[in-house]
Amino acid sequence: MKPEARQYQATVGGKLVTFETGRLASQAGGAVTVRLGDTMVFAAATMSSEVRQGIDFFPLTVDYEERMYAGGRIPGSFFRREGRPSEDAILTARLTDRPLRPLFPKDLRNDVQVIMYAFSTDGENPIDILAINAASAAVSISDAPWGGPVGAVRVGRVNGEWIINPTFAEIVLSDLDLRVAGTRDAILMVECGAYQVSESDMVTALELAYKSIQPLIDLQEEMRATVGKPKRSYTPYAVPAELQAAVTARVEPRLWELMEVADKAARDLAVEELASETVAALAAEDESLTSSIRQAFEASYKTVVRGRITKFGKRQDGRGVTDIRPIWCDTDVSPRAHGSGLFTRGETQVMTLVTLGTPGEAQELDNLSPVDTKRYMHHYNFPPFATGEAKMLRGSSRREIGHGALAERALVPVIPADADFPYTLRLVSECLSSNGSTSMASVCGSTLALMDTGVPIKAPVAGIAMGLIKEGETMTVLTDILGSEDHLGDMDFKVAGTAEGITALQMDMKIKGITPALMAQALEQARVARLSILDTMLETISEPRPELKSFVPRITMIRIPVEKIGAVIGPGGKMIRSIQEETGAKIDIAEDGSVYIATADGEAARKARERVEALTETAVIGRIYTGKVVRIADFGCFVEILPNMDGMVHISQLDSTRVNKVEDVVRMGDEITVMVTDIDSNGKIRLSRQAVLEGWTPEEALERDKPRSGGKPQGGRSGSGRGDFRRSSGGDRNRS
Numbered sequence: 080m081k082p083e084a085r086q087y088q089a090t091v092g093g094k095l096v097t098f099e100t101g102r103l104a105s106q107a108g109g110a111v112t113v114r115l116g117d118t119m120v121f122a123a124a125t126m127s128s129e130v131r132q133g134i135d136f137f138p139l140t141v142d143y144e145e146r147m148y149a150g151g152r153i154p155g156s157f158f159r160r161e162g163r164p165s166e167d168a169i170l171t172a173r174l175t176d177r178p179l180r181p182l183f184p185k186d187l188r189n190d191v192q193v194i195m196y197a198f199s200t201d202g203e204n205p206i207d208i209l210a211i212n213a214a215s216a217a218v219s220i221s222d223a224p225w226g227g228p229v230g231a232v233r234v235g236r237v238n239g240e241w242i243i244n245p246t247f248a249e250i251v252l253s254d255l256d257l258r259v260a261g262t263r264d265a266i267l268m269v270e271c272g273a274y275q276v277s278e279s280d281m282v283t284a285l286e287l288a289y290k291s292i293q294p295l296i297d298l299q300e301e302m303r304a305t306v307g308k309p310k311r312s313y314t315p316y317a318v319p320a321e322l323q324a325a326v327t328a329r330v331e332p333r334l335w336e337l338m339e340v341a342d343k344a345a346r347d348l349a350v351e352e353l354a355s356e357t358v359a360a361l362a363a364e365d366e367s368l369t370s371s372i373r374q375a376f377e378a379s380y381k382t383v384v385r386g387r388i389t390k391f392g393k394r395q396d397g398r399g400v401t402d403i404r405p406i407w408c409d410t411d412v413s414p415r416a417h418g419s420g421l422f423t424r425g426e427t428q429v430m431t432l433v434t435l436g437t438p439g440e441a442q443e444l445d446n447l448s449p450v451d452t453k454r455y456m457h458h459y460n461f462p463p464f465a466t467g468e469a470k471m472l473r474g475s476s477r478r479e480i481g482h483g484a485l486a487e488r489a490l491v492p493v494i495p496a497d498a499d500f501p502y503t504l505r506l507v508s509e510c511l512s513s514n515g516s517t518s519m520a521s522v523c524g525s526t527l528a529l530m531d532t533g534v535p536i537k538a539p540v541a542g543i544a545m546g547l548i549k550e551g552e553t554m555t556v557l558t559d560i561l562g563s564e565d566h567l568g569d570m571d572f573k574v575a576g577t578a579e580g581i582t583a584l585q586m587d588m589k590i591k592g593i594t595p596a597l598m599a600q601a602l603e604q605a606r607v608a609r610l611s612i613l614d615t616m617l618e619t620i621s622e623p624r625p626e627l628k629s630f631v632p633r634i635t636m637i638r639i640p641v642e643k644i645g646a647v648i649g650p651g652g653k654m655i656r657s658i659q660e661e662t663g664a665k666i667d668i669a670e671d672g673s674v675y676i677a678t679a680d681g682e683a684a685r686k687a688r689e690r691v692e693a694l695t696e697t698a699v700i701g702r703i704y705t706g707k708v709v710r711i712a713d714f715g716c717f718v719e720i721l722p723n724m725d726g727m728v729h730i731s732q733l734d735s736t737r738v739n740k741v742e743d744v745v746r747m748g749d750e751i752t753v754m755v756t757d758i759d760s761n762g763k764i765r766l767s768r769q770a771v772l773e774g775w776t777p778e779e780a781l782e783r784d785k786p787r788s789g790g791k792p793q794g795g796r797s798g799s800g801r802g803d804f805r806r807s808s809g810g811d812r813n814r815s
Contacts, residue, residue, distance in 0.1 A: 087302050089294040091232060092243025096209075098216055098298060100306055109221030109308070113213040115244065117201035119149075122213035126223040127190040130314055135374055137183055141176035141193045143168050143210055145446060149197040155445040166480055167446045171195075171207045173481050175214045177587050178260035178268040182226035186315040191223050200447045203246045208233045211260050216299050220307040226591065228299035229267060230292030231260035234284045241284070243291050247449050255281075257584075259288035263296050265592025269572075272488040275538070275580035278602045286595045318375045322361075322368070326375035327382075330357055334383040341397050343426055343514060343561075344467075350380065381567045388557070389550045395563060396425070403543075403559045403608055408523075408619040410531035417631045418534070420527025422616070424559070426514035431524035433532045435631055436503040437677045439667035455494050457487035457506045459521055465513040466562075482518040483508070486542075489522045489575035489583035490529070493537040500535060501634050501675055515561040516544030522575045522583075523616060532631070533624040540582055541612040542575035545601045549590060556601050558608045572598075574605035578613060632665070632677040635684050641672045643695040646723065654694065662687040696721050698755050698764050701777025708749045711741050718753055718766055726764030728753055732784055735772050744768075756784040 084102035088095055097114045104110035107123035114120075131138050145161060145168040147154045154161055164172070175195065183191065193214045197206050211231035219228045235245035235253035242249055250256055255273035259266060266289055273281070333353055340346040354376045362368045387393050392400055404425030413419040418433035441454040459482040463470035486508060494504065506528065508521035519542030526539045546560035547570035557564055565571050569590045575583040586598075627633065639647065647668060648655050655666055664678040664687035676687045698704075704720035711717075715729040728751075733744045745751055754770040754777070770780040 085302075085306055087298050089298040091291055091294055094244055096212070096295070096298075098212075098302060100216070100220060100302065107217075107221075108223055109217040109219070111213050111216040111220070111302075112198065113209045113216065114199075115209055116204045117199055118204040118206060118209060119197070119199040120195060120206055120209040120213045121198050122193060122195045122210065122217040124191070124193045124214065124217035124221045124223060126192075126221065126311065130188045130316070131190055134188060135316075135370060137180075137185065137187050138190045139176070139180055139183060139193075140190070141172050141179065141195075141214065143172040143175065143195045146196050146198075147445075147447065149200045150202065150447045152447075165444070165446045166484065167444075167448060169477050169480050170484055171210050173477055174207055174258065174268075174270060175211050178211060178229045178231065179214060179218065179225075179227070181267060181588050181591060182229070182262070184224055184313075184315070186317050187224065187313055188316045189223075189313055191218075193217065197447055202449050203248070204244070205233065205247060205250070206447060208244060208258060212295055212299075216302060219299050219303045222308040222311040224310045224313060227262065228296055228303070229260050229262060230295030230299070231258065231268075232288050232291045232295070233258050234288045234291075236280075236284070241287055243287070255284065257281075257284050257288060259285060259292070261289055261292055261592055263293070265588075265594055266586075266598065267588050267592045269584050269586035269598075271581070271584035272491060273576075273581050273583065274492040275577050275582060277580045278599070278606055281581055281584070281602060282595060282599045285598055289595055318371045318378070322371055323375045323378065325361065326357060326372060327379045329360075330354075330376060330379050331383060334380055335387070338383060338387055338393075338395055343396070346395065384563060384567050385548050385550060388548050389553050389555055392555075394557070395561060398559075400555055401558045401604060401608070403611060406612060406615045408527055408616055410527050410620050415630065417628065418528045418530075418532025420524045420529075420531055422520050422524035422527060423512075424516075424520055424523075424612075425561075426512055427517055427520050428512040429508050429510050429517055429520040429524040431506055431508045431521060431528040433525075433528045433534070434505045434507075435532065435534075435627070436505065437632070437634065437665055437667045438497065438501060438503060438669065438673075438675050439665075440503045454497060454502075455487065455491060455504045455506075457483050457490065457508070457521075457525070459483035459486060459508045459510070459518070461510045461513070461517065465510045465517070482521065485518050485573065485575075485583060485585050486521040486525060489540055489542060490525055490536075492582045493540055493577065495535050495537070501636050501673075502534075504534070513562065515563075515565055516542075516559070516573065518542070518585075519544050519573055519575060523612065527616060527620060530620045530623040533627045535623050538577040538579065539613055539616060540575055540577055541609050541616060542573060542583070543605050543608040543612060545572040545574065545605050546570055547572070547593065547597075547601070554597060556597075556604055558604055570601075572601050572605070574602065574609065576606075576609055578610060630679050632679050633681070633684060635676040635688055637674050637676070637688060637691065639672045639674055639691065639695040640697070641670075644668055644670075644672060646694050647674070647691055658687055658690045662690070666691070694722050698724060698726065698758060700755050700758060700781065703752060703754050703771055705750055705752045708745050708747055708751065711745070711747060713741070716741050716745055718751060720753065720755070720764070720766070724764070726753070726755065726766040728766045728768055729784075732756075732767040732769045735769055754780050756780040 087098045100111045104123045108125040110123045112121045195210050208231050215229040218225050233244050234257040235242045237252045255276050257271040260268040337349050358372050361372050406424045409421040412421050416432040417435050421430045441452045444451050459479050506525050510517045522542035529536050544560050546557035546564045546568040548555045549569045572586040662683045664676050664683045667675040678684045706718040706720035708716050709719045715727050717725045717727050719725040730738050752771050753766040753768050756767045757765040767784050
């Protein structure tokens with residue numbers, strides 16, 4: 080029997096969003112589809128029945144599985160099926176995870192898994208925002224304990240007009256791409272790329288987003304009330320109160336003293352020694368208490384760090400709440416990279432290296448987005464030695480992909496257009512040392528590296544990470560957070576931008592959100608810090624270098640007629656390969672006829688350009704060419720004036736005097752100089768050697784070698800025009 084499907088609808092930004100449940104995945108804890116236009120996302124949420132043993136964290140996994148059938152496409156891999164997730168899929172999963180995670184009980188140790196698919200995509204409405212709403216609805220109606228629901232919207236602005244959930248086409252025109260998720264009471268997650276948008280405009284956009292998510296929350300609460308399962312009870316993972324009290328009494332006085340140690344390494348070592356001493360003392364008779372003692376120690380440590388900030392305004396390294404750690408920068412660190420920038424802020428250090436490539440080296444994307452190539456790529460690497468650890472390297476993590484995407488988003492608005500700078504750009508940020516906000520250090524290092532390369536960026540960009548400590552009604556916003564302040568605090572709010580405005584935002588909460596008013600305070604505090612960091616960076620390099628380094632490929636761009644592309648490529652690419660092999664240049668050809676010639680050798684570039692132009696040049700009336708005789712006939716000869724292009728010199732135009740026989744003047748293979756006197760509607764070219772010998776102007780040549788309607792030439796000389804190969808039936812064609 081076909082199950083009954085329940086539909087719930089809300090209008091958001093003038094568009095109908097439809098939630099449906101009851102028809103699919105009946106054995107999942109909760110399963111929902113969300114549809115906008117013809118884009119449909121499915122989400123299933125399930126909680127395990129058993130506690131996962133031996134862990135001290137909540138085991139939540141959120142995965143978005145990209146399915147190419149949603150867009151009517153077959154995957155481009157050799158196996159023709161989906162393989163490892165694309166970067167877009169990973170970023171969508173991370174975007175969904177971030178607002179869900181803070182609302183689960185901190186003491187839950189049952190596995191919770193959220194899996195999402197795109198069942199359909201119309202190429203107009205983005206998937207990511209629907210994924211957040213679908214996941215929230217699935218968890219809401221499941222039996223998993225959770226403090227949601229969460230609503231999510233995207234905000235754009237086109238020509239000054241705010242748009243809720245803009246289409247892909249509108250996003251291209253928008254000066255910001257803001258994604259916001261929140262609860263009934265507060266904002267939980269922010270992700271934004273923007274073209275130097277002011278802080279006041281950003282606050283307006285955040286307030287609009289917060290207002291717009293309310294209908295989605297209303298809808299999900301209705302779903303939970305009508306079809307939701309009762310929330311399951313669970314065994315909380317908590318330290319016994321008496322054990323926590325014993326650990327606190329033993330360690331807190333000593334921790335307050337250790338917080339006065341300014342050096343991170345010395346302080347961390349002393350804290351770890353205290354933790355080990357505490358475990359040894361309290362678990363001597365019962366080793367099973369080790370994990371609980373460690374957890375109790377962590378809670379005491381967190382209390383001391385947070386209390387020191389909220390009560391005295393003092394941080395672990397002695398700074399005030401708005402102080403920035405000491406910064407120093409450098410450029411041109413790598414002698415052979417196309418550009419490099421080193422940015423150090425306190426114990427956080429990132430070096431970014433730039434490589435410039437040809438347009439043909441742009442990344443090809445195989446995903447459900449309408450964007451199929453990317454000419455600017457930013458990759459971020461975080462090795463274990465950056466935090467003094469030794470671990471196995473396992474390739475790029477989801478965190479590394481996310482941080483690289485954030486840095487990329489921050490710099491996209493200042494990267495020059497390909498028409499002005501026809502290069503593919505790859506930036507790699509190597510995190511060499513970490514103690515808080517390597518992603519924002521990557522933004523700063525990348526700006527230095529781009530300017531060191533000589534990329535004419537529109538403005539330098541800097542980034543700063545803000546934090547929050549909330550104790551009761553006291554809220555303290557921190558500038559330039561340390562790693563421990565991120566771990567022990569309540570917010571990680573990253574802001575990047577130029578002196579004129581914001582280019583990227585990312586906010587994650589560990590509590591149940593903050594209000595737009597508090598976000599406005601954090602944005603203003605971040606603006607002041609960003610301007611200070613920019614001033615320090617510009618002391619190292621104030622503007623992009625005027626020229627690329629000598630070993631960096633120079634790209635020469637020329638345009639050829641679209642119909643000539645085949646001539647340059649040649650059969651099976653034979654012609655373009657031969658040009659590249661002979662000159663050493665690398666050549667890319669775009670569909671619009673743009674030809675990009677890349678080489679660090681100026682002579683090679685010149686030769687390659689000449690070869691391409693010779694293959695694509697079109698004959699021009701009145702222009703003089705030196706060509707080779709390729710065929711001889713009674714009535715004249717044919718001369719190749721350009722590659723694969725020849726014209727006819729009538730016998731009457733071979734010399735200044737009468738010519739009785741073509742071979743009296745030229746023979747096969749001879750090179751002669753001729754002028755183009757006419758090109759007819761069929762493309763046939765008429766040439767004249769006489770015009771060159773007698774110094775005719777183009778106008779004279781056109782007039783004196785122009786056939787009349789009967790085929791007889793003007794200008795006192797007999798002869799036929801180009802393509803007029805008929806022999807006279809009763810007369811001498813050379814007769815004057």
